[in-house]
Amino acid sequence: MTAYQPDALIAADIDAYLATHAAKSMLRLITCGSVDDGKSTLIGRLLYDSKTIFEDQLSQLEADSRRVGTQGQNIDFALLVDGLAAEREQGITIDVAYRFFATEKRKFIVADTPGHEQYTRNMVTGASTADLAVILIDARKGVLTQTRRHSYLAHLVGIKEIVLAVNKMDLVGHDQSVFDAIVADYAAFARGIGIERFTAIPLSGLTGANVTTASPDMPWYDGPALLPHLETVAIDGDRAVAASFRMPVQWVNRPDLDFRGFAGLIASGRVSVGDRVRIAPSGKTTSIARIVTYDGDRQDAIAGEAVTLVLAEEVDCSRGDVIAAAENPPEIADQFVAKIVWMADTPLVPGRSYSLKLGTQLVGATVQPPRHVVDVNSQEERPADTLALNDIGLAEVYADRPIVFEPYAKGSALGGFILIDRATNATVAAGMIDHALRRAQNVHWQSAVVTREAHARQKGQAPKVLWFTGLSGSGKSTIANMVEQKLHAMGRHSFLLDGDNIRHGLNRDLDFSEAGRVENIRRVGEVAKLMADAGLIVLTAFISPFRAERDMVRALLPEGEFVEIFIDTPLAVAEDRDVKGLYAKARAGEIAEFTGISSPYEAPERPEIRIDTTKETAEQAASRIVEHVLGIWSYDL
Amino acid sequence: MTGLTHLQRLEAESIHILREVVAETERPVMLYSVGKDSAVMLHLAKKAFFPARPPFPLLHVDTTWKFQAMYELRDRAAEAAGMELIVHRNPEAEALGINPFDHGSRHTDMWKTEGLKQALTAGGYDAAFGGARRDEEKSRAKERVFSFRSAAHGWDPKAQRPELWNLYNSRIHKGESIRVFPISNWTELDIWQYILQEGIEIVPLYFAAPRPTVERDGMLLMVDDDRFRLQPGEVPVDRSIRFRTLGCYPLTGAVESEAATLSEVIQEMLLTTTSERQGRAIDHDQAASMEKKKREGYF
Numbered sequence: 042m043t044a045y046q047p048d049a050l051i052a053a054d055i056d057a058y059l060a061t062h063a064a065k066s067m068l069r070l071i072t073c074g075s076v077d078d079g080k081s082t083l084i085g086r087l088l089y090d091s092k093t094i095f096e097d098q099l100s101q102l103e104a105d106s107r108r109v110g111t112q113g114q115n116i117d118f119a120l121l122v123d124g125l126a127a128e129r130e131q132g133i134t135i136d137v138a139y140r141f142f143a144t145e146k147r148k149f150i151v152a153d154t155p156g157h158e159q160y161t162r163n164m165v166t167g168a169s170t171a172d173l174a175v176i177l178i179d180a181r182k183g184v185l186t187q188t189r190r191h192s193y194l195a196h197l198v199g200i201k202e203i204v205l206a207v208n209k210m211d212l213v214g215h216d217q218s219v220f221d222a223i224v225a226d227y228a229a230f231a232r233g234i235g236i237e238r239f240t241a242i243p244l245s246g247l248t249g250a251n252v253t254t255a256s257p258d259m260p261w262y263d264g265p266a267l268l269p270h271l272e273t274v275a276i277d278g279d280r281a282v283a284a285s286f287r288m289p290v291q292w293v294n295r296p297d298l299d300f301r302g303f304a305g306l307i308a309s310g311r312v313s314v315g316d317r318v319r320i321a322p323s324g325k326t327t328s329i330a331r332i333v334t335y336d337g338d339r340q341d342a343i344a345g346e347a348v349t350l351v352l353a354e355e356v357d358c359s360r361g362d363v364i365a366a367a368e369n370p371p372e373i374a375d376q377f378v379a380k381i382v383w384m385a386d387t388p389l390v391p392g393r394s395y396s397l398k399l400g401t402q403l404v405g406a407t408v409q410p411p412r413h414v415v416d417v418n419s420q421e422e423r424p425a426d427t428l429a430l431n432d433i434g435l436a437e438v439y440a441d442r443p444i445v446f447e448p449y450a451k452g453s454a455l456g457g458f459i460l461i462d463r464a465t466n467a468t469v470a471a472g473m474i475d476h477a478l479r480r481a482q483n484v485h486w487q488s489a490v491v492t493r494e495a496h497a498r499q500k501g502q503a504p505k506v507l508w509f510t511g512l513s514g515s516g517k518s519t520i521a522n523m524v525e526q527k528l529h530a531m532g533r534h535s536f537l538l539d540g541d542n543i544r545h546g547l548n549r550d551l552d553f554s555e556a557g558r559v560e561n562i563r564r565v566g567e568v569a570k571l572m573a574d575a576g577l578i579v580l581t582a583f584i585s586p587f588r589a590e591r592d593m594v595r596a597l598l599p600e601g602e603f604v605e606i607f608i609d610t611p612l613a614v615a616e617d618r619d620v621k622g623l624y625a626k627a628r629a630g631e632i633a634e635f636t637g638i639s640s641p642y643e644a645p646e647r648p649e650i651r652i653d654t655t656k657e658t659a660e661q662a663a664s665r666i667v668e669h670v671l672g673i674w675s676y677d678l
Numbered sequence: 679m680t681g682l683t684h685l686q687r688l689e690a691e692s693i694h695i696l697r698e699v700v701a702e703t704e705r706p707v708m709l710y711s712v713g714k715d716s717a718v719m720l721h722l723a724k725k726a727f728f729p730a731r732p733p734f735p736l737l738h739v740d741t742t743w744k745f746q747a748m749y750e751l752r753d754r755a756a757e758a759a760g761m762e763l764i765v766h767r768n769p770e771a772e773a774l775g776i777n778p779f780d781h782g783s784r785h786t787d788m789w790k791t792e793g794l795k796q797a798l799t800a801g802g803y804d805a806a807f808g809g810a811r812r813d814e815e816k817s818r819a820k821e822r823v824f825s826f827r828s829a830a831h832g833w834d835p836k837a838q839r840p841e842l843w844n845l846y847n848s849r850i851h852k853g854e855s856i857r858v859f860p861i862s863n864w865t866e867l868d869i870w871q872y873i874l875q876e877g878i879e880i881v882p883l884y885f886a887a888p889r890p891t892v893e894r895d896g897m898l899l900m901v902d903d904d905r906f907r908l909q910p911g912e913v914p915v916d917r918s919i920r921f922r923t924l925g926c927y928p929l930t931g932a933v934e935s936e937a938a939t940l941s942e943v944i945q946e947m948l949l950t951t952t953s954e955r956q957g958r959a960i961d962h963d964q965a966a967s968m969e970k971k972k973r974e975g976y977f
Contacts (some may be wrong), residue, residue, distance in 0.1 A: 048948070050947045051945055051949055052945070052949060055941045055944065055945035055948075056941055058945075059871065059874065059941060059944065062871065063683065063685065063871060063875060064683055065683060065684045066681055066682070066683060067682075067683075067684035067687045067688070068683060093945070137820065138819040138820045139811070139812045139819055139820075139862075139863065140819060141813045141863075141865045143684075143865070143867065147684070148684035148865075148868070150863055161841075162840060165840075165842070166840040166841060166842055169842040169843045170843060170844075206740065234837075276681055280680075291694070291697040291698060292697045292700060292701045293776055294727065294730050295730070296729055296730035296731070300729060302729075304697055304701075304726070304727075305691060305697075306693075306694045306844070315701075333728070333729065334725070335724060335725040335728040336725075343682075345681075345682050345687060345690055346682070346686070346690055347687070347689070347690040347693035347694055347697075347725075347726070351730070352780070360701055384840050398845050398847065399845075401698075401701070401906075452844070453843045454844075457842065457843045459842055459845050459846070461847050461849055463932070466847070466849040466850060466851065467839060468839040468841075468842075468847045471840070471842045539727065615915060646935050
């Protein structure tokens with residue numbers, strides 16, 4: 042194996058060489074297959090043939106191959122693409138690695154992902170930025186389960202260009218009939234899942250046949266070799282330019298009072314000075330006054346460029362808004378159906394509020410129980426209650442406010458989203474919007490004539506939701522009842538929602554599973570919000586063990602109206618009191634998922650009020666809460 | 679063909695990342711090492727926020743042992759960009775007189791690794807831009823654009839977040855921070871082509887000139903000031919040299935070269951057969967060395 046050998050033009054005329062290379066385009070691709078398919082060998086071959094491996098890297102590789110390689114005395118290309126020490130020890134690639142090489146025509150970024158079954162997440166991640174997918178097949182084995190899995194995922198993520206690389210042709214005697222049979226087999230499968238076209242190439246990563254140049258070993262094949270195909274295939278960017286103009290606003294550029302520009306990456310279409318544009322979701326229209334860049338003002342700009350737009354009129358526009366072609370703006374909805382790929386070890390909790398990021402919009406959103414999940418191997422749909430790591434499902438998503446979007450089929454920039462766990466901040470899922478739910482588009486908010494302010498004014502008080510949270514037996518109900526008595530005596534209009542009572546009526550259909558608890562709190566939150574809208578001071582006494590749900594209720598209410606009161610009683614103390622005898626039952630295993638025993642309690646991080654019941658009596662605590670609450674609204678009275 | 683060139687696509691991607699961080703984090707900072715990658719990153723920041731100035735300071739974690747020419751360009755570049763320049767030197771390393779001649783790897787640990795942690799903690803920065811590229815080293819090929827650090831600045835390769843499309847999740851808990859690498863997808867050649875195309879000023883040490891040198895342990899070292907300790911028998915000799923990477927001058931190997939212009943440097947780079955980092959003494963350990971350093975908090 043020899044290393045990097047430079048292009049003759051470099052020595053002869055460097056300026057001419059650089060001029061050629063300045064005008065290159067860029068293709069991002071993903072390679073799918075396992076080490077057994079010869080994937081690493083093929084990538085190594087591409088790097089090597091495009092002169093990207095330097096001498097010191099090659100000698101390092103040779104040394105590593107002898108030390109930890111799996112190819113005997115031969116070079117183990119897997120070592121070239123495997124990076125992290127822990128992975129090397131396990132002998133598997135467990136992540137996405139990015140590799141770079143360039144030819145005279147193009148620069149290539151290769152996302153290399155493993156073929157291992159449990160890593161759907163990594164392949165979807167790698168594929169999300171790819172223009173093209175290379176699906177590797179071992180010619181001796183034909184179309185396997187993993188081939189179907191990789192193809193399904195590539196298609197799911199919307200990759201239009203698929204190359205079926207039938208590798209190890211040298212091991213089947215370069216036999217055309219083997220190749221033809223594999224292609225026919227694959228074509229039948231591909232049609233079935235909606236893949237419109239693919240390019241099949243017979244090759245050998247080991248010998249280099251049909252990798253960079255047509256191989257004399259396979260005269261029967263008259264298509265392009267792999268590299269020439271990669272160099273000439275049309276890039277998706279052109280399709281994006283042909284679509285309608287959209288630019289999600291990333292940042293408002295306001296260096297002084299004279300300049301106000303909207304910075305963003307153009308997601309699709311083109312824009313010219315003078316074009317009419319509409320700001321979504323507000324619907325305001327104006328026109329483009331300037332297209333500003335560091336290199337001077339431009340007359341127009343296209344998809345993929347990062348620019349700063351100045352609008353002709355002073356209209357409201359900020360991060361999260363989308364500047365779009367006036368005559369053809371994107372859709373707006375708060376409920377839609379999406380394909381969701383779950384990427385976290387902790388499964389989806391239907392009904393829980395996650396953060397959803399789409400373009401530059403960040404909103405709260407809940408996911409309903411999936412309509413079905415797809416078996417990634419057989420592509421069969423089966424029912425499921427939730428989504429676990431590497432599951433792909435179709436589910437309804439409800440955002441807490443309308444968002445600007447487009448179906449994923451029209452493009453990823455306004456159709457792809459991520460879900461973020463509010464407690465851990467982890468990215469837990471990737472989603473692709475199918476379509477908006479019609480009911481969301483047609484149900485409009487009824488704006489009441491008697492406003493919530495009018496309700497509150499009539500009662501002479503500022504509405505509040507006093508949210509008591511703590512372990513079972515911590516004293517929530519006791520203290521909340523005392524607080525309400527005091528408020529009532531002082532002429533305040535209040536209402537107490539108690540956990541046990543609500544469970545007997547409104548929420549009697551819910552169980553105590555995590556999903557049931559989430560829905561329990563969601564409903565209570567919505568009821569509390571309606572009562573606060575009516576001007577009441579609402580007191581709620583629920584264990585409400587999960588931070589995410591408490592935060593969800595907080596987000597439902599205007600700033601300052603949600604008062605989180607943490608009744609902080611140590612588990613041992615609560616268990617010792619055991620007023621209802623529940624702890625004894627839970628310890629005896631008679632109650633499943635009991636908070637503090639077999640189900641977690643996530644204590645508030647920054648409650649407005651914290652009551653330590655080992656230091657204060659219930660009476661003292663109630664007085665302090667009333668004082669705190671009245672102190673806040675005394676100036677309102 | 680109407681599409682964008684590879685440099686246009688890379689530039690737009692980097693600008694997008696810079697803006698996302700500024701929009702979503704509270705106190706970003708840009709680590710500025712004065713090398714060519716830093717120069718490109720600073721240039722991209724100017725473009726991303728034009729006509730405003732980049733809305734964050736530059737942070738140089740100094741070791742007091744950088745080349746004189748680096749200090750000169752550092753101050754000038756920060757002033758030209760209209761940005762605040764924060765220079766941090768680990769006071770403990772300063773007090774102990776830690777230097778590359780006596781202290782070996784402790785020099786890097788204390789000045790750079792510890793110094794960086796101190797500076798980030800002191801500034802309360804929740805995001806720090808760094809100029810690392812995925813093509814530099816094997817373990818970096820898998821590094822995300824957004825890399826999350828614990829409050830103690832530790833890096834856990836298993837706890838990194840998947841990055842889909844161009845959606846970055848920048849949410850962190852109090853005390854945690856993010857290292858952001860806007861030029862992750864650039865290669866060394868891309869960097870050089872972009873410097874050429876944009877006319878970006880870089881430290882003159884990248885270009886060949888006669889400079890006083892000694893040869894030691896197979897490396898050509900430049901005698902940049904009178905703190906350089908000559909060993910018995912060593913006499914500085916003027917050689918036409920240039921540097922492929924820049925760091926602390928007693929630790930950075932030069933190459934003999936006549937390439938005095940940008941295109942000649944690129945030509946020489948393309949004609950040589952060793953990869954870029956070979957000149958840095960720090961990387962000559964085992965292959966997993968960079969990953970180990972990263973876990974400990976080295977950038």
